[in-house]
Amino acid sequence: MRNKVTKAIFPVAGLGTRFLPATKSVPKEIMTLVDRPLIQYAIDEARAAGIKEFIFVTSRGKGALEDYFDHAPQLENELRKKGKDELLEILKNTNMDSGAIAYLRQHKALGLGHAVWCARRLIGNEAFAVILPDDVIAAEKPCLQQMVEAFEETPGSMVAAMEVPSDKASSYGILDINEDKGAMVSVKGMVEKPKAGTQPSNLAVIGRYILTPDVLKNLNKMKSGAGGEIQLTDAIAEEIREGRPVYGHRFAGQRFDCGSKAGFLQATVAFGLSRDDLRDDLHTYLTEIMASEKAAQ
Numbered sequence: 001m002r003n004k005v006t007k008a009i010f011p012v013a014g015l016g017t018r019f020l021p022a023t024k025s026v027p028k029e030i031m032t033l034v035d036r037p038l039i040q041y042a043i044d045e046a047r048a049a050g051i052k053e054f055i056f057v058t059s060r061g062k063g064a065l066e067d068y069f070d071h072a073p074q075l076e077n078e079l080r081k082k083g084k085d086e087l088l089e090i091l092k093n094t095n096m097d098s099g100a101i102a103y104l105r106q107h108k109a110l111g112l113g114h115a116v117w118c119a120r121r122l123i124g125n126e127a128f129a130v131i132l133p134d135d136v137i138a139a140e141k142p143c144l145q146q147m148v149e150a151f152e153e154t155p156g157s158m159v160a161a162m163e164v165p166s167d168k169a170s171s172y173g174i175l176d177i178n179e180d181k182g183a184m185v186s187v188k189g190m191v192e193k194p195k196a197g198t199q200p201s202n203l204a205v206i207g208r209y210i211l212t213p214d215v216l217k218n219l220n221k222m223k224s225g226a227g228g229e230i231q232l233t234d235a236i237a238e239e240i241r242e243g244r245p246v247y248g249h250r251f252a253g254q255r256f257d258c259g260s261k262a263g264f265l266q267a268t269v270a271f272g273l274s275r276d277d278l279r280d281d282l283h284t285y286l287t288e289i290m291a292s293e294k295a296a297q
């Protein structure tokens with residue numbers, strides 16, 4: 001098995017019901033944060049980490065995702081004719097080399113572990129990344145790149161990790177810590193969505209993984225776990241039981257839960273404020289509404 005990570009799986013089969021009615025006709029991964037769809041943030045992060053092959057696990061109704069990464073000759077010609085070079089440059093980031101992107105369907109919504117398992121033949125016998133596009137991470141060095149660098153030093157399956165408040169732990173995969181070395185945490189167990197009060201720590205799995213191919217063998221067993229779904233967390237926990245190393249990586253950066261409306265709005269404000277072309281207007285507006293809310297109290 002090589003230590004180089006060049007393939008990433010993007011599980012994008014979910015229905016996005018939390019964003020209905022928007023997601024009735026638009027895949028949630030196409031919803032825009034400022035002016036780029038969520039999936040573009042995930043792809044940019046993967047590219048920065050050296051990923052060369054992008055595997056999308058999709059479902060019915062996700063056609064807009066395939067179109068998004070396709071060339072758009074008519075649009076490009078129009079922009080070229082009008083001399084809109086800046087916009088052409090922006091579009092370039094959405095293009096994928098032929099053969100660099102693969103789409104396969106998860107025919108039944110059996111869980112995240114099952115979605116990853118669907119891509120097993122495209123992964124083969126090498127370490128691979130998994131990116132959940134709902135988790136958007138603002139960081140100076142992109143999160144997956146931080147993890148790839150850590151993985152090259154310390155091989156073994158690795159999940160992005162972040163402290164969460166105790167009353168939120170039941171929404172996440174939670175790590176049972178063996179040895180806490182700061183950024184790297186060696187893990188002796190993992191539990192998906194523990195019942196309130198039973199979590200082994202407050203260190204939660206965030207949607208970035210680097211996994212060894214053994215995890216796919218564990219997924220082959222098709223055991224269902226929390227919520228009756230085949231959980232990726234359980235397959236990684238199985239690794240630990242079989243004696244292989246698993247780490248949590250406390251990344252540097254801020255994570256936004258764009259799978260929730262509040263998280264999406266927070267990310268919109270944060271990314272807006274980080275943009276030179278929007279900061280001033282947005283800042284003025286936010287200051288004004290804060291002041292008028294205070295005055296009304």
Ligand code: G1P
Pocket residue numbers: 112132135171172173174192193204205206207232233259
């Ligand atoms: C998934 C994973 C969970 C992880 C979370 C991070 O859960 O199963 O282990 O903590 O993503 O966002 P989901 O949010 O899809 O229920």
